Structure formats: structure tokens, C-alpha cells
Amino acid sequence: MANNSVIQLKAVNKWYGQFHVLTDINLDVREGEKIVICGPSGSGKSTLIRCINRLEEHQQGDIVVHGVTLSNDVKNIEAIRREVGMVFQSFNLFPHLTILDNLTLAPIWVKKMPKQEAEEIAMGLLKRVRIPEQAQKYPGQLSGGQQQRVAIARALCMRPKIMLFDEPTSALDPEMVKEVLDVMIELAKEGMTMLCVTHEMGFARAVADRVIFMDRGEIVEQNQPDEFFAHPKNERTKTFLGQILHHG
Amino acid sequence: MADVIPVGERRQLAPPTDDTGAIGWMRKNLFSSWGNGITTVVLVVVVARLLWWFVDWALLAANFTAESGQACHGSGACWSLIREKYRLIFFGTYPYEEQWRPLLAVLAMIAMLITSSDRRMWNSRLIWIWALGSFVTFLLMFGQINLSSSLIYVLAVVAGGAGALTRRVLGSKAEVYAWRALAAVGLLAVVLRMLGTLPAWTLAIAPFTFVETARWGGLPVTIILATYGLVFAFPYGVLLALGRRSRLPLIKGLCVGFIELIRGVPLISLLIMASVMLPLFLPSGTTIDKFLRALVAVILFAGAYIAEIIRGGLQSLPKGQFEAADAMGLNYVQKTALVILPQALRVVIPPLINTFIGFFKDTSLVLIIGIFDFLNSANQALVDPNWAGYPAEIYLFAAFVYFIFCFSMSRYAKYLEVELNKGTRR
Numbered sequence: 112m113a114n115n116s117v118i119q120l121k122a123v124n125k126w127y128g129q130f131h132v133l134t135d136i137n138l139d140v141r142e143g144e145k146i147v148i149c150g151p152s153g154s155g156k157s158t159l160i161r162c163i164n165r166l167e168e169h170q171q172g173d174i175v176v177h178g179v180t181l182s183n184d185v186k187n188i189e190a191i192r193r194e195v196g197m198v199f200q201s202f203n204l205f206p207h208l209t210i211l212d213n214l215t216l217a218p219i220w221v222k223k224m225p226k227q228e229a230e231e232i233a234m235g236l237l238k239r240v241r242i243p244e245q246a247q248k249y250p251g252q253l254s255g256g257q258q259q260r261v262a263i264a265r266a267l268c269m270r271p272k273i274m275l276f277d278e279p280t281s282a283l284d285p286e287m288v289k290e291v292l293d294v295m296i297e298l299a300k301e302g303m304t305m306l307c308v309t310h311e312m313g314f315a316r317a318v319a320d321r322v323i324f325m326d327r328g329e330i331v332e333q334n335q336p337d338e339f340f341a342h343p344k345n346e347r348t349k350t351f352l353g354q355i356l357h358h359g
Numbered sequence: 360m361a362d363v364i365p366v367g368e369r370r371q372l373a374p375p376t377d378d379t380g381a382i383g384w385m386r387k388n389l390f391s392s393w394g395n396g397i398t399t400v401v402l403v404v405v406v407a408r409l410l411w412w413f414v415d416w417a418l419l420a421a422n423f424t425a426e427s428g429q430a431c432h433g434s435g436a437c438w439s440l441i442r443e444k445y446r447l448i449f450f451g452t453y454p455y456e457e458q459w460r461p462l463l464a465v466l467a468m469i470a471m472l473i474t475s476s477d478r479r480m481w482n483s484r485l486i487w488i489w490a491l492g493s494f495v496t497f498l499l500m501f502g503q504i505n506l507s508s509s510l511i512y513v514l515a516v517v518a519g520g521a522g523a524l525t526r527r528v529l530g531s532k533a534e535v536y537a538w539r540a541l542a543a544v545g546l547l548a549v550v551l552r553m554l555g556t557l558p559a560w561t562l563a564i565a566p567f568t569f570v571e572t573a574r575w576g577g578l579p580v581t582i583i584l585a586t587y588g589l590v591f592a593f594p595y596g597v598l599l600a601l602g603r604r605s606r607l608p609l610i611k612g613l614c615v616g617f618i619e620l621i622r623g624v625p626l627i628s629l630l631i632m633a634s635v636m637l638p639l640f641l642p643s644g645t646t647i648d649k650f651l652r653a654l655v656a657v658i659l660f661a662g663a664y665i666a667e668i669i670r671g672g673l674q675s676l677p678k679g680q681f682e683a684a685d686a687m688g689l690n691y692v693q694k695t696a697l698v699i700l701p702q703a704l705r706v707v708i709p710p711l712i713n714t715f716i717g718f719f720k721d722t723s724l725v726l727i728i729g730i731f732d733f734l735n736s737a738n739q740a741l742v743d744p745n746w747a748g749y750p751a752e753i754y755l756f757a758a759f760v761y762f763i764f765c766f767s768m769s770r771y772a773k774y775l776e777v778e779l780n781k782g783t784r785r
Binding site: 164189196199201205217265266269 | 677679680682683684685686687688689690693697698701702705779
């Protein structure tokens with residue numbers, strides 16, 4: 112695997128009003144690397160990955176994605192968003208469009224791809240997430256797990272180089288978590304660069320190259336999954352793991 | 360233990376019979392208790408009496424043939440008045456011999472509206488339908504249309520530019536080049552015309568005698584004011600609503616200021632301002648048609664109300680919809696046009712149609728500046744001393760016509776809600 116870094120965060124700081132939500136975040140993501148970010152609620156993990164595609168604006172430090180430094184330049188932001196796909200906790204499919212139209216919207220309008228080509232790619236991706244038969248339905252007619260798989264396919268339709276997952280399984284019924292994780296594991300095995308905020312520790316063990324633990328806006332600890340789970344070093348990490356592993 | 364049915368294989372039972380069928384329904388909904396039963400009976404009797412009284416007055420005892428108001432005997436309605444005056448009511452002071460023209464214009468407008476209400480027509484065809492429908496309507500109403508060369512050139516630039524922009528992604532290469540060529544030729548012509556190289560000429564389409572807007576009246580005035588008022592107010596209201604949610608303080612401030620200012624004054628005062636005060640600010644000698652001024656006032660006023668309704672729709676969308684569109688790399692215009700507005704407008708169809716219905720009726724306020732819409736033409740029919748004393752018939756008739764239009768709009772809104780939400784409901 113190549114060793115060049117695709118995302119670099121250097122001393123990133125962010126505040127919500129007076130609240131210091133991200134404190135001196137330094138992070139290097141190599142091409143093809145899979146990173147799982149966990150931590151208690153309100154620790155800033157979602158904010159962190161949302162800064163990478165500028166859904167949130169950081170106030171200090173530098174974020175470099177594929178050699179492009181994030182700034183207020185709209186063209187700059189749109190260029191990065193074309194390279195970075197995102198999957199949300201609440202799916203955020205467009206309810207007024209069919210599944211197929213949800214997938215082809217961005218390729219057609221952002222990449223100016225001919226409609227037919229976009230639809231071929233979309234159908235291929237729907238096959239990959241195992242729901243090609245739902246192409247003509249609307250999001251409201253699908254189950255949560257199916258919707259999230261469509262959301263993943265929609266992000267992949269732009270052929271992104273990096274995928275961000277913001278708690279992709281947290282809003283799902285337990286029996287649907289697996290179908291989404293299976294798709295994500297498959298994607299990881301194909302070599303996609305992935306940053307994933309999740310509490311699915313099984314997923315972290317299976318695919319992560321690195322697990323990052325965040326608390327109160329800081330990166331407290333990071334390590335390879337085996338080490339991370341077997342020998343957590345920081346007290347806060349131990350407490351957190353104790354809580355989620357016993358109850359999960 | 361012999362009768363145990365395994366879980367998942369239970370028999371589906373029919374619902375209890377006393378809940379179904381006509382008798383069951385009546386028992387449940389009309390006569391569920393003594394109190395309900397008595398209420399039902401009393402209401403049925405009262406409604407039947409009222410209905411009988413009305414039918415007797417309006418039909419059985421009514422007079423359809425009298426030659427004058429004095430000849431209208433009996434206790435019933437005097438519909439002869441309507442038979443005598445219907446052309447005045449429908450077409451106002453439009454020249455009598457030419458009244459087939461406003462009749463055809465009304466039919467053209469209604470045909471245009473009905474055609475464009477079909478969802479399958481919602482594409483570029485709509486532009487052609489409206490261009491043709493509007494042209495026919497105004498040609499019939501005016502009788503003559505003079506297009507100056509400059510206007511034609513400008514139209515070519517606008518049409519070419521709009522075509523090139525909207526078809527840039529979806530159209531074929533040849534089509535986009537054709538639009539660009541149209542815009543370029545138009546622009547060249549405009550420049551040459553301004554330099555004086557091209558002579559001025561006028562395309563006169565004049566099949567009929569000219570009838571100025573001051574003589575228009577009746578139903579066509581109401582329909583034209585309402586239709587074009589709302590058609591122009593709608594995109595304008597959308598822009599105001601988007602502007603009000605803008606992050607740029609100047610744009611936001613302007614939109615908020617405009618909306619609050621317009622909403623804070625009555626439509627009548629706006630109409631009076633448009634007709635009395637506006638000419639004072641214009642250089643003497645220039646006049647803007649009174650009808651056009653009324654139309655502009657209606658557009659400004661309706662735009663502010665529509666903007667607030669659409670803002671409600673925009674605010675009802677979850678933040679995730681905006682974020683998902685952003686994360687895909689859609690720009691502001693794409694996000695708004697493809698993701699946000701289609702959803703926001705669906706949500707606000709009922710209040711939007713409510714406003715449309717309100718404005719359809721509010722157009723009668725143009726009487727204040729001397730324009731005779733349908734209601735005011737109907738009023739004129741009361742002036743004739745030969746037919747004095749039958750206001751109820753006139754107003755009932757006018758109300759009936761208004762009702763047909765407003766009720767159609769209301770039913771259409773219902774259809775649209777169902778149609779647009781097809782599939783999105785589980």
C-alpha cells in the first residue's frame with residue numbers, strides 16, 4: 112500500500128461560540144487507510160470528519176485534502192467535495208427522487224456525465240449494495256438498512272477517493288446493522304480510504320488500520336485495533352471501552 | 360390441546376358485521392346514541408327545508424323570460440335579468456360587436472391553464488404553451504400587437520441565453536449551439552440597432568380593430584390580472600424567500616424590508632399608489648398603462664405573501680437535506696433547484712393555493728383605480744333603472760362564477776398533493 116498521505120490535519124481548532132469543540136487536532140491519513148473514530152457523545156468526532164468536507168468550518172489550523180488546502184473559496188470546497196463522499200447517520204436521501212435519481216443526480220449535474228452513463232454506473236453500484244430491484248422506488252418505501260445502503264451507493268456514484276461515515280449504523284434497527292456493515296467491509300477490502308465514526312467495535316477489529324479515541328475535543332489515544340482493545344493506555348479510554356464493550 | 364394453532368398460521372377472521380355496510384355505518388356514525396340520533400334528525404329536517412326553499416326560489420318560482428324588471432312577477436328569482444345583462448357582466452364595457460374576442464380570449468386562457476395543470480406538461484413544452492396562449496389572448500384582447508424591432512432583438516437574446524443555460528447539461532451539443540447562436544445574433548442586432556446601423560422597424564400584427572385596456576372589463580380582466588399577477592409573483596416570491604434566508608446581510612435585509620413593507624400596507628393603498636403617485640415620479644409625457652400598473656401592484660403584493668409561505672416550506676426541511684446536497688458537491692443553484700425547492704414547494708401547496716384563491720378574488724379591488732373586473736362589471740348591471748331591485752340575483756350569479764374558479768383551484772390543489780406525493784408515502 113502506498114504511503115502518501117491524502118488527508119492532513121495540522122493543529123486544527125474549532126469553537127461553537129465559547130465552546131472549544133476541537134482542540135489541536137493533528138491527523139495524517141494515508142491513501143487506502145481505514146480509520147475508526149470513537150468516543151463519548153459530544154467528544155467532537157462528528158465535527159472532526161464534517162470539517163474535512165467543510166460541512167463545518169474550522170477556525171485555526173490547516174486541513175489539506177489531496178493536496179488542496181481548505182479555504183473559503185467556493186470552487187476549492189466544491190473540488191474537495193467531488194473527491195470526498197459522505198454517509199450520514201440519518202441517510203439524508205432525497206425523498207422526492209427515486210433511488211436511481213438519487214444516485215445519478217450528482218454525476219449528471221456536478222460531473223456533467225451523460226444520463227445513460229450515470230445510470231449504468233448507478234445500477235452497477237446498486238447491484239454491489241444488493242438492492243438493484245429497488246431502483247425505481249422512492250426512499251420512503253425502503254427499510255432503514257436499505258436506505259443506508261442506497262446512501263453509500265449514492266456517495267460512491269461520484270467515484271470518490273475518500274469516504275466519510277458519520278455514525279452510519281446508529282439510526283438502524285439492530286437486525287439491519289449487519290447488512291450495512293457488510294457493504295462497508297466489502298468497500299474497505301477494495302482499498303477505499305475510509306474515516307468512520309462508529310461504535311461498532313466488531314467493524315473496527317475487522318477492517319480498521321487505526322482506531323482513534325476522542326474525548327472533549329482531543330485525540331486521546333490512537334493505535335492498531337488489537338493493541339487498542341487489548342491494552343488501552345489512557346484511563347479515559349479504559350473507562351469508555353469498559354462501558355461500550357460491556358453493554359454492547 | 361387439540362385446537363392449538365401454531366404462531367404465524369392463525370386464521371384471518373372477517374371483521375364484525377355490525378361495523379360494515381350502510382346500516383352499520385349509519386348506526387355507528389349517525390345514531391350511536393339518543394343525542395346523536397336526535398341531532399341527526401333535526402339537522403336533516405333543517406337542511407331539507409332550506410334546500411327546498413332555495414330550489415323553489417331559484418328554479419320553480421323563478422322567472423326566466425321577463426322583458427323588464429317590472430315584468431318579473433312572482434315570488435321567485437328574476438333570472439331574466441342575467442339573460443338580459445350577461446354580456447355586460449362577462450365583458451363589461453368592451454365594444455359590444457367585438458365581444459366574441461374576449462370570449463375567445465377567456466377560452467384560450469382557460470385552455471392554457473388546464474393544459475399546463477397536467478403534470479406531464481411540466482417541461483419545456485410549458486414555455487411554448489404559455490407563449491402561444493399569451494400571444495393569442497392579448498392579440499384577441501388588444502386586436503393589434505406592435506412589436507418594435509428592438510424588442511424582438513432583446514427577446515432573441517433572452518430566449519437564446521435562457522435556452523443555452525437551461526439546456527447546457529441536458530440538451531444535445533447541436534441544440535446548445537443553436538441557442539447560443541440565437542443569443543449571439545440577437546446581441547449583435549441590439550448593438551447594431553443602438554449604433555444606428557440597423558434601421559428601426561415595427562412588426563405590426565393587426566387583424567382586428569384596436570381596443571385599449573381602459574375599455575376592457577369583466578371576466579377576462581379578472582382572469583388576466585389573477586393569472587399573470589400570480590405567474591410573475593411566484594418566481595419573484597421564490598427569490599424573495601431564498602433572499603430572506605441568505606447569509607449575505609445586505610440581500611437578507613433588503614428582502615426582509617421589502618416583505619415587511621408590502622405586507623404592512625393594504626392592497627388598496629398599493630393600487631392607489633400605483634395609479635396616483637407613480638405618475639408623479641415619472642417625467643411628464645410618459646404614461647404607463649393603468650392596467651399594467653395594477654398588474655405590477657398585484658405582483659408586488661402577491662410576491663411578498665408567496666415569499667413568506669415558501670419560507671415556511673424551506674424551514675420545514677431537515678438540515679440533513681442541505682448537508683447531503685452540499686456533501687455531493689452541488690453548487691447553490693443546483694442544490695436549490697434540484698433538492699430544496701422541489702421539496703419545499705410540495706409542503707406548501709395547500710397554503711399556496713389558499714393564497715392564489717385569495718388573490719383571484721382580491722383582484723376586484725382594482726375597481727378603486729377604475730378598472731372593471733368581473734365583480735364590478737356585474738355591479739354595473741344593477742344601474743339600469745329598468746331592472747332595479749334585483750341585486751341578489753346578480754351577486755348570486757357572480758358568486759357562482761367565482762365559486763367555479765376557486766373550487767376548481769381547490770380541487771386541483773388536492774389532486775396535486777396526491778400526485779406529487781405518489782410513491783413518497785409508504
